[in-house]
Amino acid sequence: MSRSAHPAGPRHGDVLPEGHYTAPPADLNRLDEKVWSRTVARTADGVVTVGGIEVTRLAEEFGTPAYFLDEADFRARCRAWADAFGPDADVFYAGKAFLSRAVVRWLKEEGLNLDVCSGGELVCALDAGMPAERIAFHGNNKSTEEIERAVEAGVGRIVLDSFQEIVRVAHIAQSRGRRQRVQIRVTVGVEAHTHEFIATAHEDQKFGIALAGGQAAEAVRRALKLDGLELIGIHSHIGSQIFDMAGFEVSARRVVQLLAAVRDEHGVELPEIDLGGGLGIAYTSDDDPREPHEIAKALSEIVTRECEAAGLRTPRISVEPGRAIVGPTAFTLYEVGTVKPLEGLRTYVSVDGGMSDNIRTALYDAEYSVALASRASDAEPMLSRVVGKHCESGDIVVRDAFLPADVAPGDLVAVPATGAYCRSMASNYNHALRPPVVAVRDGEARVIVRRETEEDLLRLDVG
Numbered sequence: 001m002s003r004s005a006h007p008a009g010p011r012h013g014d015v016l017p018e019g020h021y022t023a024p025p026a027d028l029n030r031l032d033e034k035v036w037s038r039t040v041a042r043t044a045d046g047v048v049t050v051g052g053i054e055v056t057r058l059a060e061e062f063g064t065p066a067y068f069l070d071e072a073d074f075r076a077r078c079r080a081w082a083d084a085f086g087p088d089a090d091v092f093y094a095g096k097a098f099l100s101r102a103v104v105r106w107l108k109e110e111g112l113n114l115d116v117c118s119g120g121e122l123v124c125a126l127d128a129g130m131p132a133e134r135i136a137f138h139g140n141n142k143s144t145e146e147i148e149r150a151v152e153a154g155v156g157r158i159v160l161d162s163f164q165e166i167v168r169v170a171h172i173a174q175s176r177g178r179r180q181r182v183q184i185r186v187t188v189g190v191e192a193h194t195h196e197f198i199a200t201a202h203e204d205q206k207f208g209i210a211l212a213g214g215q216a217a218e219a220v221r222r223a224l225k226l227d228g229l230e231l232i233g234i235h236s237h238i239g240s241q242i243f244d245m246a247g248f249e250v251s252a253r254r255v256v257q258l259l260a261a262v263r264d265e266h267g268v269e270l271p272e273i274d275l276g277g278g279l280g281i282a283y284t285s286d287d288d289p290r291e292p293h294e295i296a297k298a299l300s301e302i303v304t305r306e307c308e309a310a311g312l313r314t315p316r317i318s319v320e321p322g323r324a325i326v327g328p329t330a331f332t333l334y335e336v337g338t339v340k341p342l343e344g345l346r347t348y349v350s351v352d353g354g355m356s357d358n359i360r361t362a363l364y365d366a367e368y369s370v371a372l373a374s375r376a377s378d379a380e381p382m383l384s385r386v387v388g389k390h391c392e393s394g395d396i397v398v399r400d401a402f403l404p405a406d407v408a409p410g411d412l413v414a415v416p417a418t419g420a421y422c423r424s425m426a427s428n429y430n431h432a433l434r435p436p437v438v439a440v441r442d443g444e445a446r447v448i449v450r451r452e453t454e455e456d457l458l459r460l461d462v463g
C-alpha cells in the first residue's frame with residue numbers, strides 16, 4: 001500500500017478554492033468531542049476506537065461501509081433528555097431518525113416515549129415491546145389501515161394533520177367503541193432558519209393546519225364535537241437542525257394563544273402541548289448545539305410565561321427529539337478505494353459507500369467532518385472531498401474537509417454524526433447493499449441491523 005504524499009490540492013498558506021471550510025485544523029489527529037460520540041478515542045498508536053474497540057478490528061469483523069453506534073452514548077443522551085424535562089413533561093424519541101428493535105428496547109429501558117410516522121415504524125415499536133400508550137402516531141397522510149392499526153393497538157396519541165383525518169380517525173375509533181386521544185398539528189407560520197426541505201412551520205408546505213385564517217381553531221371546533229376523539233392538545237414542529245431558540249419561542253407563544261382562544265370559545269383548557277423536535281447537533285466543529293437542560297429550561301420558561309399572561313394552567317409539555325439523541329452517537333466507517341488529486345482544486349477520496357448510505361449531503365447540502373481512522377498521520381493537511389462509488393457526480397459524503405496528504409487506498413476513514421437520517425434514509429441505488437448498524441458498548445460489538453445481501457435484493461425481484 002502506497003503511503004506517498006499526494007502533491008495536489010491547496011495546503012497551508014495557499015489561496016483556497018471556494019467551499020464550506022475554514023482553515024485546516026491545527027491537529028488532524030485530534031477528535032473533536034463535539035462531533036464524535038462519547039466513547040470515541042485514539043489509541044497510543046493512532047487507531048480510532050469506540051467503546052474500547054479499534055476500528056481496524058471492527059472493519060475486519062463487520063466489513064465496510066458500516067455504521068457503528070455508541071450504545072452508552074445513546075442511553076446517556078436519552079437519560080439527559082428525560083432528566084432535563086423531568087416528570088412533568090414527556091420526551092418522545094422521533095423514530096424516523098433511526099429505528100430498530102434494539103433502539104426501541106433502549107428507549108423503553110431509559111424511560112422515553114416514541115414517535116412513529118408509518119405502519120412500518122409502528123410495527124417495529126410494538127414488536128420490540130414498546131407499550132402502545134407510550135407511542136405517538138404521526139404523518140400527513142396516514143392510510144386507513146395505519147389508523148386502524150394504531151387505534152387497535154391503543155397508541156397514546158394520534159397527531160391529526162388535516163380536516164379529513166379528524167373525521168377518519170374519529171370514525172375508526174368510534175366504530176371500535178374507542179375514544180382516541182389526539183393532538184392537532186398546527187403550522188404556526190415560523191420561518192425556521194434551516195434548509196428549506198427540513199423547515200415545516202411556514203404555511204406553504206404540506207404539514208399541519210394553519211393557525212392563520214382560523215383554520216386551526218376550526219379544526220379544534222370539529223374535533224371537540226366528535227365522540228371518537230379525546231382532544232388532549234396542540235402540536236407544532238417547526239423544522240430540523242435548528243440552533244436558534246427564537247423559532248421555538250414564537251411557536252410556543254402562538255400555540256398558547258390558540259389554547260387561550262379554545263378556552264374562551266369552548267370553556268375547555270387543553271392539557272398538553274407538543275413542541276416537536278428539530279434541535280440541531282454538531283456535524284462540524286463550527287456547530288454549537290444546546291444541551292437538553294438548556295432547551296428544557298428555555299421551553300418551559302416560555303410556556304409558563306405565556307400561560308401566566310393568558311391566565312391558563314401550564315399544560316404538560318412534550319418534545320420529539322430525533323437527531324439530537326441518535327445523531328451524534330454513530331459514525332460511518334468506510335475504506336478508501338481511490339485517491340485522485342486535482343491540481344489546484346482538491347483531492348477526491350473515493351470510499352466504498354456514498355449517497356446510498358448518506359443522502360444528506362446531496363439532498364440538503366449537509367456538512368460533515370471526516371477523520372483518518374485506521375492510523376494517525378503527521379502528513380500535511382490536504383483539502384479533500386470524500387465521495388462515494390455511485391454513478392453521480394453529486395455522490396458526495398463530505399464536501400470539504402482536510403485529510404492528511406498521505407491518505408491512501410486501504411485506509412479507513414470515519415464520518416461522525418451519522419446516527420440520524422443516514423441508515424433510515426439509505427437506499428439501494430445502483431443495487432448497493434445497505435450497511436449494517438453495529439452497536440458497540442463496553443468492549444463488545446453486536447449487529448443490531450445486519451448488512452443487506454445480494455439474496456435480499458434478489459428476493460424482492462420477483463419478475
Ligand code: LLP
Binds near residue numbers: 240322324
Ligand atoms: N417531530 C416531527 C413531527 C417531525 O416531523 C420530526 C422530523 C421530528 C419530530 C424529529 O426531528 P429532529 O429532532 O430529528 O430534527 N431527513 C431530514 C430531517 C427530516 C425531519 C423530519 N421530521 C434530515 O436528514 O435532516
